[in-house]
Amino acid sequence: MTYATKGPVAVLGLGTMGSGLASRLLDQGIQVRVWNRTPERAEPLARAGAFAASRPSEAVEGTSAAICTVADGDALSTVLRGPDGILARGGYPGALICASTVAPDEVVRLAGDAPSVLDVGMLGNRDHARDGELRLFVGGEERVFTAGRPLLEMLAKEVVHLGALGSGMRMKLLLNLLMGIEVQAMAEAAELAAASGLDRKQVLRTIAGSGFASPVMSFKSRRLAAGRFEEPDFRLRLMAKDLMLATEQAAASGLSLPLTAAAAETHVRATEQGFGDEDCAAVTRALTRKPGTDK
Known part of the structure; x- marks a missing residue:
């Protein structure tokens, strides 16, 4: 079963791209759980049907995939490894998709031994994100990419697997x-x-x-x-x-x-x-x- 059909999807970080991705998923009939450091960013998505969580660990409860679109390495570290982070209390069973632009080595370090991680370089703007017209460049294990591909293709007109984790950021x-x-x-x-x-x-x-x-x-x-x-x-x-x-x-x-x-x-x-x-x-x-x- 693929990550696109297995269950709800979390989107963490609701800036320009994260909000667009969450809207796209909602439009496609996917259950969406969202989190943002400033909660008011989640309000329009909550009105559209998303569940707005108060912390990252709550956002990913019951989800099959989590997409992180925060601003930088420090923010990604907090979302993944902070006290209320996705990986703070053990592994995350779904696909962890790091779409925040950070140093390639930082993705590998923060992912640690998490079993299913992809890093995704996104090419496009807010309209592309909302309309499923992005181009996505992906790093990670082949098996994880294959399982996550239907979800990624829901978000993009082109999805390219480049190789090992960190390749998307490069x-x-x-x-x-x-x-x-x-x-x-x-x-x-x-x-x-x-x-x-x-x-x-x-x-x-x-x-x-x-x-x-x-x-x-x-x-x-x-x-x-x-x-x-x-x-x-x-x-x-x-x-x-x-x-x-x-x-x-x-x-x-x-x-x-x-x-x-x-x-x-x-x-x-x-x-x-x-x-x-x-x-x-x-x-x-x-x-x-x-x-x-x-x-």
Whole structure:
């Protein structure tokens, strides 16, 4: 019996992606149990039919799979190994799906001897998550992947098994590395355009319609043109975290990634300037000096 048909599914972490995944499961007739550090995030899902738990261990009671979509390694550690964590009182019998972007080695360490663990790199945005249009890149044992695949395919238009546990995170970091560099490069071009007397919006339209633009650049060009970074698709502080993880992975492998390192530094600086909870396109705010300062 597969994890998609065996019983309810828990979703822990109700940010942009977690909320979308929970909504998708509800729409597909799956019983859903949810948990979030700030309980008010669970209220819309509870009204839609989900059970809102007060702690992670309660959320996974009676479930066949648990999907963790929290922000970082510390949050994932709390959800899995904290006093009220999924694994705090022994093993979890269902499939434990770690879809939080953390260091690949951290997934392996936190999973420990849990019998059925997958790490999943998600490619897509909130709309893709809600509509089952994600692309998922999965690491973990073949038998666990095979059992969990029907559930994953309910959430995505493409599901790829890459290999051992940690592989999903390795792919996700590579993908976010590209996005961080691409969006920053476009933001730099737009800032140079404005400083040179060109019309910023016209330049961004030109970039978006050119052969140089990727789909994500075309999408983010609209945010840069409007200068609106609220209601983020992907928070800037999370991009900063992922770029730093990528540089750490590179250093551990003996590689020098100068573009990644430069993008990481810019995203960290923008986060420190207070823009971390805006969309990642707000990295453009770190490219201009504040009046009266050297920064």
